[in-house]
Amino acid sequence: MPMSYYLILSAAMFAIGVLGVILRRNPLVVFMSLELMFNAANLVFVAFSAYHQILDGDLFVFFVMTTAAAEVAVGLALMVAIFRAKHTIDLDEMSMLKG
Amino acid sequence: MDIGVLLVYGILGLTVIVSAIGLIVSRNALYSALFLVVNFIAVGLLYLALGAPFIAFAQVTVYAGSIMVLFIFVIMLLGAENLPLTEPLRGQRALGILLVLIFLAEIVLYYLLRTTPLQAIPIIPQTFASPAEIGMILFNRYLLPFEVTAFILLAATVGAILLSKHEGPTRPKPGIQKPETPVEG
Amino acid sequence: MNFETVLPLAPWVVFFPVLGIILNLLFGKRLGEKGIGVIASLAAGLSFGVAALLALGLTGHPEGGTYHLLRWLAIGDFTADWNFRVDTLSVTMMLVVAGVGTLIHIYSIGYMHADVRHEGDPARFRRFFVFLNLFVAAMMILVSADNFLMLFVGWEGVGLCSYLLIGFWFEKGAGGIANAQAAKKAFVVNRIGDFGLLIAIFLIFYNFGSLDFETVFAQAPQVAAVLPGVILAITLFMLLGVTGKSAQLPLYVWLPDAMAGPTPVSALIHAATMVTAGVYLVARSQALYQQIALAQDVVMWVGAATALFAATIALGQYDIKKVLAYSTISQLGFMVTAVGMGAAVAGMFHLVTHAFFKALLFLGAGSVILGLEHGHEHAAAHGSHTEEGHHAAFDPQDMRNMGGLRGKMPLTFWVYLIGALALAGIAPLSGFFSKDEILADASLHHPAVYVVLTAAAFLTAFYVARQLAMVFFGKPRSEAAAGAVESPPVVTVPLVILAVLAAVGGLLNFPTTHWLEKWLEHSLYGVQPAKFILSVALISLAVALAGLLVGWLIYGRKPLADARQPDPLARPLNGLFLALENKWWVDELYQALVVRPYLRLAQFLAQPVDQGVIDGLVNGVGNLMRATAQSWRRIQNGYVRSYALTILLGVVLVITYLVLR
Numbered sequence: 001m002p003m004s005y006y007l008i009l010s011a012a013m014f015a016i017g018v019l020g021v022i023l024r025r026n027p028l029v030v031f032m033s034l035e036l037m038f039n040a041a042n043l044v045f046v047a048f049s050a051y052h053q054i055l056d057g058d059l060f061v062f063f064v065m066t067t068a069a070a071e072v073a074v075g076l077a078l079m080v081a082i083f084r085a086k087h088t089i090d091l092d093e094m095s096m097l098k099g
Numbered sequence: 100m101d102i103g104v105l106l107v108y109g110i111l112g113l114t115v116i117v118s119a120i121g122l123i124v125s126r127n128a129l130y131s132a133l134f135l136v137v138n139f140i141a142v143g144l145l146y147l148a149l150g151a152p153f154i155a156f157a158q159v160t161v162y163a164g165s166i167m168v169l170f171i172f173v174i175m176l177l178g179a180e181n182l183p184l185t186e187p188l189r190g191q192r193a194l195g196i197l198l199v200l201i202f203l204a205e206i207v208l209y210y211l212l213r214t215t216p217l218q219a220i221p222i223i224p225q226t227f228a229s230p231a232e233i234g235m236i237l238f239n240r241y242l243l244p245f246e247v248t249a250f251i252l253l254a255a256t257v258g259a260i261l262l263s264k265h266e267g268p269t270r271p272k273p274g275i276q277k278p279e280t281p282v283e284g
Numbered sequence: 285m286n287f288e289t290v291l292p293l294a295p296w297v298v299f300f301p302v303l304g305i306i307l308n309l310l311f312g313k314r315l316g317e318k319g320i321g322v323i324a325s326l327a328a329g330l331s332f333g334v335a336a337l338l339a340l341g342l343t344g345h346p347e348g349g350t351y352h353l354l355r356w357l358a359i360g361d362f363t364a365d366w367n368f369r370v371d372t373l374s375v376t377m378m379l380v381v382a383g384v385g386t387l388i389h390i391y392s393i394g395y396m397h398a399d400v401r402h403e404g405d406p407a408r409f410r411r412f413f414v415f416l417n418l419f420v421a422a423m424m425i426l427v428s429a430d431n432f433l434m435l436f437v438g439w440e441g442v443g444l445c446s447y448l449l450i451g452f453w454f455e456k457g458a459g460g461i462a463n464a465q466a467a468k469k470a471f472v473v474n475r476i477g478d479f480g481l482l483i484a485i486f487l488i489f490y491n492f493g494s495l496d497f498e499t500v501f502a503q504a505p506q507v508a509a510v511l512p513g514v515i516l517a518i519t520l521f522m523l524l525g526v527t528g529k530s531a532q533l534p535l536y537v538w539l540p541d542a543m544a545g546p547t548p549v550s551a552l553i554h555a556a557t558m559v560t561a562g563v564y565l566v567a568r569s570q571a572l573y574q575q576i577a578l579a580q581d582v583v584m585w586v587g588a589a590t591a592l593f594a595a596t597i598a599l600g601q602y603d604i605k606k607v608l609a610y611s612t613i614s615q616l617g618f619m620v621t622a623v624g625m626g627a628a629v630a631g632m633f634h635l636v637t638h639a640f641f642k643a644l645l646f647l648g649a650g651s652v653i654l655g656l657e658h659g660h661e662h663a664a665a666h667g668s669h670t671e672e673g674h675h676a677a678f679d680p681q682d683m684r685n686m687g688g689l690r691g692k693m694p695l696t697f698w699v700y701l702i703g704a705l706a707l708a709g710i711a712p713l714s715g716f717f718s719k720d721e722i723l724a725d726a727s728l729h730h731p732a733v734y735v736v737l738t739a740a741a742f743l744t745a746f747y748v749a750r751q752l753a754m755v756f757f758g759k760p761r762s763e764a765a766a767g768a769v770e771s772p773p774v775v776t777v778p779l780v781i782l783a784v785l786a787a788v789g790g791l792l793n794f795p796t797t798h799w800l801e802k803w804l805e806h807s808l809y810g811v812q813p814a815k816f817i818l819s820v821a822l823i824s825l826a827v828a829l830a831g832l833l834v835g836w837l838i839y840g841r842k843p844l845a846d847a848r849q850p851d852p853l854a855r856p857l858n859g860l861f862l863a864l865e866n867k868w869w870v871d872e873l874y875q876a877l878v879v880r881p882y883l884r885l886a887q888f889l890a891q892p893v894d895q896g897v898i899d900g901l902v903n904g905v906g907n908l909m910r911a912t913a914q915s916w917r918r919i920q921n922g923y924v925r926s927y928a929l930t931i932l933l934g935v936v937l938v939i940t941y942l943v944l945r
Contacts, residue, residue, distance in 0.1 A: 001108055003217040009112050011206045013119050015199050020123035021928050022195035028128045032135045039142050050149040051220050055236050058228050061154050065161055066248045070255030072166055076173045077259035083177050092187055095922030198932050205939045
């Protein structure tokens with residue numbers, strides 16, 4: 001397949017992820033959208049790795065995955081803590097700097 | 100390129116896009132999570148097609164497996180809240196969609212105007228990106244980042260535990276009785 | 285006496301009064317009034333002794349010299365030193381200042397003893413003598429200065445002492461502020477004059493590159509040939525300073541108010557010495573003035589106008605000290621006219637004799653006031669039949685409350701008479717010779733000035749007769765006057781000494797000997813030999829006698845019967861007398877033309893400009909910031925999705941740049 005297939009697919013995924021971050025008020029969905037954006041980036045990494053026959057792109061995907069795992073772990077813990085304090089997870093309810 | 104391959108790629112791409120859209124439009128967070136799993140598996144298949152089997156399997160096991168389990172666990176824990184779809188921020192929806200469209204258009208424009216045209220992906224050798232090769236690079240050239248990643252994961256683990264620890268300094272734990280409270284009987 | 289041996293003594297004319305100040309400040313409380321008075325008088329007396337030694341030294345070495353004490357400033361090529369100039373002119377001034385000053389110090393011991401008790405604060409006795417010594421020190425710096433900068437130090441110093449002493453009873457006076465206001469007025473008006481002198485000094489420095497008298501006066505002819513306008517500006521700005529310090533038109537208004545100070549202050553500072561500083565300055569700067577005829581004419585006419593103008597006002601005054609104050613202004617006008625005409629010797633001569641007889645008159649007036657206060661307290665103590673209102677408003681300086689003091693205070697009367705006749709210009713008293721020398725010089729070169737001055741001389745004799753008649757003749761018009769007694773010897777002895785000096789002071793420059801002229805010609809620039817013109821002398825004598833006679837006819841023949849009777853001149857002169865009584869409304873004019881507009885300007889600058897514009901600018905910047913922040917803080921709304929949108933906007937902008945690059 002031509003590179004443009006992967007690139008456009010990746011761009012579309014990324015854009016949809018951005019939309020999810022901007023429009024959804026449920027933080028869980030926002031996190032999922034973030035994962036979507038990670039995946040879009042990963043797809044480009046892998047595609048170029050194959051295109052140039054260099055393995056470093058694949059390695060980067062590996063690192064992105066671990067970082068994303070860490071981010072999700074911390075983010076979901078935050079969610080739980082916030083829900084415990086405010087009894088809601090609506091992002092718009094968290095517009096004050098104080099608890 | 101024969102029609103069957105095109106069909107497979109077309110269906111895969113469509114699956115990716117549709118599942119992504121489904122993710123962001125479904126009201127129920129659980130559905131979103133399932134759409135994301137579908138998306139991950141489709142992208143993993145694309146990784147296989149790009150000759151990266153190790154990454155593909157990591158994608159399916161780590162992402163679609165463990166991370167999504169974590170998501171679903173949290174959704175179950177907090178109760179899958181169905182938040183109202185109304186937009187309280189004025190102009191947020193319109194502006195967001197507009198900006199995203201511009202963003203997409205600009206990416207395409209950039210690709211068309213600013214880059215040298217790319218060829219098709221060459222034939223990938225069988226040994227490329229095999230787990231052995233990845234291991235060689237990972238533990239040689241990328242040893243330090245690997246260790247740093249380990250630290251990040253450790254820090255995330257500790258942070259997650261700390262954040263979700265129940266007790267706070269202001270609120271006493273409701274379940275535990277205070278010793279001075281006389282027990283009836 | 286060898287000049288070189290006495291020259292190092294020169295700084296001691298300043299050091300002795302300063303020593304007196306220090307001693308009185310340190311030990312005055314323990315010494316008591318006698319000790320304070322003795323130390324202060326001794327300080328002034330020793331200063332006089334040094335001046336006398338310097339004068340003796342000068343007899344053998346009349347060119348004089350300067351004594352370098354220490355370097356004050358050295359800025360590049362410019363230097364200013366504490367140099368004491370000892371020449372015939374400065375020593376003459378020193379003798380007058382220290383001589384009259386010493387007598388007034390002694391007199392003050394008696395006068396202030398009574399005054400501090402009358403005003404109810406005996407602790408202020410020491411303060412008075414400290415100020416008086418400070419004045420002598422400052423005046424000595426002024427007259428012994430060898431450069432304009434040092435002169436300015438003395439100039440400001442005497443101004444400060446004047447301010448302090450006018451406001452000596454600063455919490456007294458009408459409404460409790462009149463004295464303080466008089467002091468403030470003197471200070472502010474003098475500041476205007478000092479500003480002129482300062483500009484003159486700046487101009488001198490700019491054009492001559494030096495402030496030393498020798499250098500400046502030596503270069504004056506060359507500079508005048510090239511830049512006559514500069515010399516004119518210097519002399520006229522200097523004249524502004526002179527009009528301030530020497531109470532000439534238009535800045536004379538502070539001097540009558542300065543009579544709020546204790547009477548010895550009026551005698552020493554506001555009659556005999558400080559106010560002559562302007563005359564001294566013009567005399568010293570003759571080298572500058574004689575380059576420009578226009579400058580001389582301006583000075584001359586300012587003096588002549590002042591002489592006549594102030595003499596008219598003196599006619600309508602009832603306050604014994606105010607009459608003398610306007611008389612002082614008038615006589616200062618004579619001196620300024622003289623130095624303006626280039627007759628500097630005549631001016632200095634009149635300065636010296638005036639110091640004698642005017643100090644005598646003021647001190648005599650002080651003696652009269654003491655006598656009246658004594659009589660008033662005596663009457664009040666015996667609780668006799670005075671109505672209460674009259675009692676409270678009693679003014680011991682109002683001549684309408686006096687009368688008949690000739691018999692009560694005979695010694696004071698006789699010395700006062702000598703002083704008054706000297707002032708009127710009756711031969712052979714000192715005032716006759718000095719005034720006549722000015723008139724003679726005017727008659728030769730400036731007939732118009734001569735006429736003006738002769739008219740002023742006539743008025744002088746007239747108000748002298750009026751004052752004598754109102755104070756000493758007739759019957760006592762108040763119980764205080766009836767109960768007045770002669771003052772103690774500490775007061776009268778200086779009066780007698782001054783009376784002798786006022787009587788024989790004319791010998792200094794007697795028409796045949798011209799001692800003063802031969803003495804001063806070594807240090808004054810362009811001295812021309814004075815001429816004695818018999819006709820002028822006779823005319824001025826006749827004019828003075830006529831003035832006395834007219835005054836006697838109006839006031840003496842039929843004395844006022846009681847204190848509330850209007851002045852005999854009030855009916856025939858009507859509105860004119862009202863104008864005289866109100867001093868031609870000059871104070872009101874200044875109030876309307878200068879003070880009130882200035883206050884309005886200050887108000888304007890304070891209210892709309894400072895609070896409106898300046899504060900408005902500052903507050904406006906603050907408000908602008910707040911308004912901007914207020915509108916921009918909507919972006920910072922706390923919604924994380926909104927921030928995400930902003931980030932997206934940034935990303936889009938960056939990519940737009942990358943695409944369009």
